[in-house]
Every structure is written in structure tokens, then in C-alpha cells.
Amino acid sequence: MGRDVGANGAALLEVEGLRKSVGSQEILRGVSFDVPRGRLAVLLGPSGSGKSTLLRCVNGLETFDRGRVRVGEVVVETTPGNGAAAREAAVREVRRRTGMVFQQWNLFPHLTALGNVALAPRVVKGVPRAEADERAAALLRKVGLADKAGSFPSQLSGGQQQRVAIARALAMEPEVMLYDEPTSALDPALVAEVLGVMRALKDEGLTQVVVTHEMRFAREAADEVLFLAAGELAERAPAADFFANPRDPRAREFLGRAS
Amino acid sequence: MGRIAFTALAFLVSASQADAQDGLPALRARGALRWGADAEGGAPYVFKDPRDPNRLVGFEWDLAALLARELGVRAEMVQNQWDKLLDAVNRGDFDVAMNGIEVTEDRREVVAFTRPYYVAPEQLVVRKTDSHVTGLADLAGKRVGTLKASLAARILRGVGLFKEGDIAEYEGQVEPYQDLKLGRLDGVLMDYPIAQYCARPERDLAFAGPPFGQAFYAIAVRKGDAALLSALNEALDRLARTGELRALYERWALWNDATADLLGDRAPSTAPAPEYESYLEAIGKKPGLGERLARYATFLPPLLAGALVTLLLSVSAMALAVALGIGLAVARLYGPRALRALAAAYVELVRGTPLLVQLYMIYYGLPQAGVVLSAPVAAFLGLGLNYAAYEAENYRAGIQAVPRGQTEAALSLGMGRLQALRHVVLPQAFRIVIPPVTNDFISLLKDSSIVAVIAMVELTKQYGMLAAAHQDYLGVGALAAALYFGLGLPFARLARWSEVRFATDRAAWPAAA
Ligand SMILES: Nc1ncnc2c1ncn2[C@@H]1O[C@H](COP(=O)(O)OP(=O)(O)OP(=O)(O)O)[C@@H](O)[C@H]1O
Ligand SMILES: [Mg+2]
Numbered sequence: 001m002g003r004d005v006g007a008n009g010a011a012l013l014e015v016e017g018l019r020k021s022v023g024s025q026e027i028l029r030g031v032s033f034d035v036p037r038g039r040l041a042v043l044l045g046p047s048g049s050g051k052s053t054l055l056r057c058v059n060g061l062e063t064f065d066r067g068r069v070r071v072g073e074v075v076v077e078t079t080p081g082n083g084a085a086a087r088e089a090a091v092r093e094v095r096r097r098t099g100m101v102f103q104q105w106n107l108f109p110h111l112t113a114l115g116n117v118a119l120a121p122r123v124v125k126g127v128p129r130a131e132a133d134e135r136a137a138a139l140l141r142k143v144g145l146a147d148k149a150g151s152f153p154s155q156l157s158g159g160q161q162q163r164v165a166i167a168r169a170l171a172m173e174p175e176v177m178l179y180d181e182p183t184s185a186l187d188p189a190l191v192a193e194v195l196g197v198m199r200a201l202k203d204e205g206l207t208q209v210v211v212t213h214e215m216r217f218a219r220e221a222a223d224e225v226l227f228l229a230a231g232e233l234a235e236r237a238p239a240a241d242f243f244a245n246p247r248d249p250r251a252r253e254f255l256g257r258a259s
Numbered sequence: 260m261g262r263i264a265f266t267a268l269a270f271l272v273s274a275s276q277a278d279a280q281d282g283l284p285a286l287r288a289r290g291a292l293r294w295g296a297d298a299e300g301g302a303p304y305v306f307k308d309p310r311d312p313n314r315l316v317g318f319e320w321d322l323a324a325l326l327a328r329e330l331g332v333r334a335e336m337v338q339n340q341w342d343k344l345l346d347a348v349n350r351g352d353f354d355v356a357m358n359g360i361e362v363t364e365d366r367r368e369v370v371a372f373t374r375p376y377y378v379a380p381e382q383l384v385v386r387k388t389d390s391h392v393t394g395l396a397d398l399a400g401k402r403v404g405t406l407k408a409s410l411a412a413r414i415l416r417g418v419g420l421f422k423e424g425d426i427a428e429y430e431g432q433v434e435p436y437q438d439l440k441l442g443r444l445d446g447v448l449m450d451y452p453i454a455q456y457c458a459r460p461e462r463d464l465a466f467a468g469p470p471f472g473q474a475f476y477a478i479a480v481r482k483g484d485a486a487l488l489s490a491l492n493e494a495l496d497r498l499a500r501t502g503e504l505r506a507l508y509e510r511w512a513l514w515n516d517a518t519a520d521l522l523g524d525r526a527p528s529t530a531p532a533p534e535y536e537s538y539l540e541a542i543g544k545k546p547g548l549g550e551r552l553a554r555y556a557t558f559l560p561p562l563l564a565g566a567l568v569t570l571l572l573s574v575s576a577m578a579l580a581v582a583l584g585i586g587l588a589v590a591r592l593y594g595p596r597a598l599r600a601l602a603a604a605y606v607e608l609v610r611g612t613p614l615l616v617q618l619y620m621i622y623y624g625l626p627q628a629g630v631v632l633s634a635p636v637a638a639f640l641g642l643g644l645n646y647a648a649y650e651a652e653n654y655r656a657g658i659q660a661v662p663r664g665q666t667e668a669a670l671s672l673g674m675g676r677l678q679a680l681r682h683v684v685l686p687q688a689f690r691i692v693i694p695p696v697t698n699d700f701i702s703l704l705k706d707s708s709i710v711a712v713i714a715m716v717e718l719t720k721q722y723g724m725l726a727a728a729h730q731d732y733l734g735v736g737a738l739a740a741a742l743y744f745g746l747g748l749p750f751a752r753l754a755r756w757s758e759v760r761f762a763t764d765r766a767a768w769p770a771a772a
Contacts, residue, residue, distance in 0.1 A: 100671035106664040110686045120672035
């Protein structure tokens with residue numbers, strides 16, 4: 001299988017043999033894939049197939065039993081002998097390089113839009129307040145919310161809140177953005193503004209992994225489709241190929257139901 | 260909050276430092292005889308002057324002045340809860356305790372007594388309408404009242420006329436007579452001086468028969484304080500010899516045969532009793548409304564002073580409770596296993612035991628381990644450590660009410676656990692706990708009255724002393740209640756305001772993520 005490679009000769013994000021069980025239930029059964037720099041990969045799959053769990057494992061919000069995750073040169077793995085402290089440090093480093101956007105936004109309700117975006121750079125990187133605020137304002141402008149800097153989350157629409165959440169993640173200057181159903185909780189009318197931001201980021205060359213049910217977006221914007229079924233990566237193909245000619249029977253069924 | 264707490268603590272510490280030094284030389288060096296008594300006990304021992312609530316008077320007040328003069332120093336009274344006077348003298352809070360303390364074998368175990376300075380017989384008092392009663396036998400089977408742990412109580416038990424449940428023992432000397440007037444009791448047996456001052460002036464009450472029995476009042480000093488003990492005995496001897504002691508009792512209308520025997524001075528007494536007369540006049544007047552209001556105005560300074568102590572104590576104790584409570588909540592939620600168990604044990608233990616027991620252990624128990632805390636510090640620690648357990652639970656609930664997604668969002672941005680807690684979770688938890696914490700603070704304001712048991716003179720204690728002196732529990736009570744209400748009101752308002760202030764950003768919190 002031909003592999004796209006990043007500038008340094010390897011993919012930017014790499015997941016290898018990821019396994020996770022909760023109790024007796026196997027949620028991920030050895031998932032492997034990689035995403036080259038600058039690409040947008042869409043993660044599809046029926047409900048309960050493990051998409052969220054996979055993203056959360058990459059980001060270290062959940063632990064996994066077997067396998068490894070690499071972002072750039074930072075590796076998180078579960079081989080014996082890898083101490084808990086070293087692992088924790090690696091997880092934090094991975095988080096620093098990846099931005100995560102949640103279905104429910106999870107904005108900080110006690111801070112303004114500007115405060116939401118500026119908090120992490122100040123706390124984590126020690127950026128002075130004035131500089132952090134200035135950069136936060138620029139990011140809000142970029143997602144089309146220049147005039148909402150002083151608004152609290154409760155005063156914003158769902159689409160606006162999700163754009164703030166994207167700006168908040170971008171503020172840490174991640175190399176990879178992970179999105180878990182970023183538009184599922186939005187009114188249909190507000191979906192386009194969020195997807196528009198993601199398209200613009202793709203044009204800037206940002207690497208993105210998106211779990212979504214927006215088939216049109218996947219068809220138009222994705223470079224590659226990863227299809228997950230029952231905790232296994234059932235199919236991986238360039239977006240055009242996947243939609244034109246899905247090989248896995250479960251993928252065919254999935255597309256049949258979705259369209 | 261922290262700075263306020265510190266300032267308040269500094270104030271409390273400087274306000275009164277326990278003086279742990281013993282002995283006559285220390286007393287002389289200081290130039291003062293510090294004597295402990297409880298002004299809430301009432302007339303004629305030590306009590307608030309009915310004419311001027313900022314002044315203390317009483318026959319023991321006068322006696323302390325004479326004794327101090329004999330020792331070549333001045334007298335300095337230290338207010339202390341009556342039933343804890345002996346513990347306090349042993350703690351070193353003052354040199355001696357003198358407040359109608361009767362010599363008993365039990366008390367001899369814990370302190371040394373001087374020779375008696377007064378002998379009090381017991382006087383039976385009944386309602387005037389029960390004029391057929393001339394002795395205890397006429398009250399057989401009825402309900403009688405007296406002071407707790409007194410000679411009178413032992414007499415009532417010993418005569419075999421009353422069932423155990425029919426003997427009511429009171430903490431204060433005014434309340435039994437009130438209950439007698441109200442028909443809750445049929446007779447009251449208490450020391451003669453009390454009957455003379457609290458029952459004799461009452462139109463509805465009458466002395467039944469002559470006084471009987473002998474309670475010996477003596478001054479308590481720490482065991483081993485031999486020099487002070489003998490100096491006091493010599494002083495009492497001198498005062499008896501010169502007739503000054505007799506003159507003192509006559510002024511207060513307290514002279515009696517038993518005391519005459521004690522002092523070896525049998526000459527019949529015809530001397531006038533100016534102090535008693537003036538007391539009767541002061542309390543006998545039924546004041547008009549204007550006069551009554553003017554009198555209430557004079558109660559304000561002591562009540563306000565008490566309210567200030569209540570406020571400072573409550574605010575500083577709450578600051579400690581909140582700071583420690585956050586620590587406990589965080590330890591309990593995020594700490595390593597051992598710390599979690601420790602924090603949980605603290606919370607359960609403190610919430611599962613009475614505040615009063617905790618205060619006694621801190622104030623009277625710690626000295627056994629060599630740690631003598633002043634009353635304000637003990638009160639601050641006792642209330643603060645106790646309320647910390649409740650605040651910990653508030654914060655734990657508040658932290659848990661912040662959706663998990665908030666922590667995850669913070670972690671995904673690269674924050675550490677502590678950073679997420681500090682910048683994302685706690686600020687939201689604070690807003691959630693504002694109402695319960697304010698409620699707790701208002702409870703604390705009121706609960707703080709309990710510290711009167713460890714010699715703190717706060718609002719409730721001031722109320723008790725003034726009400727006892729004037730036999731006016733209703734009017735002074737209304738004043739004290741208004742002050743408590745006034746203390747709590749701004750905080751309740753503040754809480755309401757802050758809830759509204761933060762409501763805008765609460766509305767859209769995801770219900771559960
Ligand atoms: N903490 C957990 N404990 C037990 N089971 C879990 C847990 N988290 C996820 N699962 C299970 O793991 C499987 C995968 O869940 P996951 O949320 O990753 O699926 P998904 O593909 O994101 O589904 P959806 O499209 O509905 O969001 C499901 O069967 C789910 O019930
Ligand atoms: Mg999901």
C-alpha cells in the first residue's frame with residue numbers, strides 16, 4: 001500500500017496496534033493508521049464502533065492496553081519498562097502538539113470568549129497576559145468572531161461557541177487537530193460556519209482528524225477516509241475511492257444508510 | 260479573605276494572652292491580682308451595675324479590691340464561665356477564682372482553697388400565695404429547683420422528700436425564681452445571698468422559714484501555689500480582725516449568724532446596708548417607656564462590643580474553614596490513597612462529634628499536653644477546624660458538580676491536573692458553593708455563641724450578663740437578636756448579589772457532558 005510521507009520522511013501522526021478493553025468488552029482491537037502532515041483524515045463508522053475512544057486514546061484522555069501513538073517524534077506506548085512518570089510526560093507532550101474539539105464544545109463558562117482562548121497559553125506556556133490576549137483576539141478574528149471577544153459562552157450560539165473552541169485549541173499552536181463530531185450538536189443552519197473554518201485550516205496546511213457524520217464535508221474536504229467497525233479499521237482509502245467504491249461490506253451498508 | 264483572617268487573628272491574639280506564669284512573685288511583678296469570676300452569675304457576687312452596664316459591682320468585687328490592697332497590688336477581674344472557673348485557674352488564666360465557690364471534697368481534688376471568707380446558709384423560697392409552707396417537709400412530692408452541683412442540691416437529694424425527676428438543677432441563679440413565679444416549680448432552695456438579691460425584691464415570692472445549712476465560700480488557687488495561698492489567708496485574717504470584712508457584708512446586707520461564727524464576731528448588726536438599698540432602688544423602679552429606651556441605649560456599647568467579637572471571630576474562623584475546607588476537598592478527591600483516607604477521616608470525625616466537646620478538648624485538654632492557647636485563639640481554631648469539615652463537603656460537592664468535560668478540555672489544552680483544577684474547576688466550583696457557604700457562615704455567626712464556655716465574652720454572653728442584671732430577658736434579648744440579624748444580613752445580601760452576578764455564565768453550562 002502506497003504511503004504518503006511527511007516532510008521528515010514519516011507521517012506526522014501514527015497509531016500502531018492500538019488495543020483497549022473495558023471489562024470483557026474489546027472496544028479497540030488493534031487499530032493502526034497514520035496521517036501525513038497537512039492532510040485531513042475523516043474517521044467514519046457506525047455508532048459505538050470506537051471512534052471517540054480512538055481519538056481520546058490519541059489525546060491521552062483515555063489509556064490503552066496495547067500499542068503506540070506517535071505525534072512527530074513523541075511516542076506514547078505501553079511496552080513494559082516504560083515508567084508511569086515518563087509516560088505521563090509523553091502524554092502531556094502529545095497533548096501540547098494536538099488540539100481537541102469536542103461535540104459539546106466544553107467552553108469554560110466562567111471566562112469570556114477571549115479568556116477561553118487566552119487561558120492555556122498563559123497557564124501552560126507562561127505567555128504574558130497582554131500578548132496572550134492579543135493573540136487570542138487575532139484567533140477569534142480568524143474564526144469570524146472578532147466582535148464576540150467579550151461575550152461569555154452563554155451569550156453565544158452553538159456555532160459561535162464551537163468556533164471559539166477551535167480558536168482555543170489553535171491557541172496552543174498544535175500540529176494536529178482532532179475533532180469529535182464537532183457539528184453534531186448544532187442546528188443545521190450553523191453547521192456550515194464551523195465546517196468552513198475547518199476547510200480554511202486545511203488550506204493553511206494544518207493536519208486534521210475529524211470524526212463526523214457530515215458526508216458531504218467528508219466527500220469534499222477529506223484527503224482520506226478511515227472506516228472503523230466494531231473496534232477495527234475495516235477500510236482505509238482516499239476519500240474519492242471510498243465514496244465511489246467502498247470495498248468493505250460494512251462500509252457499503254454504512255454509506256447506504258447514510259445517504 | 261486570607262488577609263482579613265490574619266488581621267482578625269492578630270487582633271484576637273493581642274486581645275488576650277493567657278498568662279501561664281504562677282505564683283506570688285509573678286503577681287507582685289505584674290502589680291495585679293487577676294481573679295476569675297462570671298458576671299453572668301448575677302447579684303450580689305459580681306454583676307453588671309443596673310445603673311451603668313459598663314461597670315461591674317458586687318460584694319466579691321469589693322472583697323477582691325480589699326485583698327489586692329492587702330497584697331499591695333490592684334485587682335483585675337477576668338470574666339470566665341462559672342462552671343469552668345477551676346479549670347481556668349489551673350490553666351493559668353488567672354491567679355485565683357472567687358465567685359461563690361463552695362468548698363467541697365471534689366473541688367479539693369483539683370484546687371487548693373483559702374480559709375472560708377463567707378458562710379452561706381440555704382434559704383427556701385416559695386410563692387407568696389403558698390404561705391403555709393415553712394420548710395422542705397411542706398413541699399414533699401412537689402417540684403423544687405436549685406443550682407447545679409450546689410450544697411442545696413445535695414440537701415434536696417438527701418432529705419428523701421423529692422423524687423429525682425422533681426429536682427430541677429439550673430445553671431443560672433435567676434431562672435429558678437422565674438420558673439417558681441410561673442408555677443413550673445413549687446419551691447427554690449439556694450444560697451442565702453442569692454435569695455436576698457433575686458427573691459426578696461420579688462413581690463410574688465416569699466422566704467419560707469429560716470435559713471439552714473452552711474455552704475463555705477473560699478478562694479481557689481492552683482495547688483502548689485503555697486506562697487499565694489498563705490498570703491491570701493493572712494490577708495483574710497487581717498480583714499476579719501479589723502472588722503473590714505464585717506463592714507463589707509453589712510453594706511451588702513449579707514451578714515448572718517454563721518458568718519459571724521466564722522469571723523468570731525457575734526455583736527448584733529444594726530448597720531445600714533447602702534449597697535443593698537441602692538440595688539433595690541435600681542431594680543425596683545418600674546421604668547417608663549422613655550426611661551426604658553434610654554436604658555437600652557446604655558446597653559448598646561457592651562452589646563456592640565460583644566457583636567464585634569462575634570463578627571471578628573466568625574469571619575476569621577470562616578476564613579480558616581474555607582481555606583482548610585478546600586484543601587480537604589481537593590485531598591479527598593485527588594490525593595493519593597493515604598491522604599484521601601486521612602481527609603475523609605477528618606471530615607467524618609469532626610462532623611460526628613459535638614463542637615462543644617472539641618472546644619473543651621482544645622481549651623482545657625491541650626494544656627495537659629503542654630499547649631496553652633488563649634481563649635480567642637482556641638475559639639478561632641475550634642470553630643474554624645469544625646466548620647472546615649462542613650466546608651470540605653460543600654467544596655467536594657461543588658467540584659463534583661463541574662462537568663467532567665471541563666477537566667478534559669483543560670487537559671487536552673496541555674494543562675496539568677493541578678492547573679486544570681486551579682484555573683478551570685475551582686473557579687466554577689466557587690460559584691456553585693456560594694449559597695451553601697453563605698448559609699454556613701450565618702450558622703457560624705450564631706454557633707459562635709458557644710465559645711462563651713471558654714471564657715469568650717461575645718454577643719450572647721453580653722446579653723446573658725445584661726439580662727441577668729436587669730431581669731429583662733425579653734427586651735435585651737430583642738436587642739441581641741436584632742444585632743445578630745444585622746450581622747448576618749449583609750452577608751446574605753452579598754451572596755444573593757454574587758449569585759445574580761455570576762448567573763449569566765451559568766445558564767449555558769452543559770447539563771452533563
Ligand atoms: N468508559 C466506558 N465504559 C464502558 N464502555 C465504554 C466506555 N466508553 C465507551 N464504551 C463503549 O465502547 C464502545 C465505543 O464507544 P465510542 O464512544 O468510542 O463509540 P463511537 O464510535 O464514538 O460512537 P458514537 O458514534 O455513538 O459517538 C461502545 O460500545 C461504548 O458503549
Ligand atoms: Mg463518539
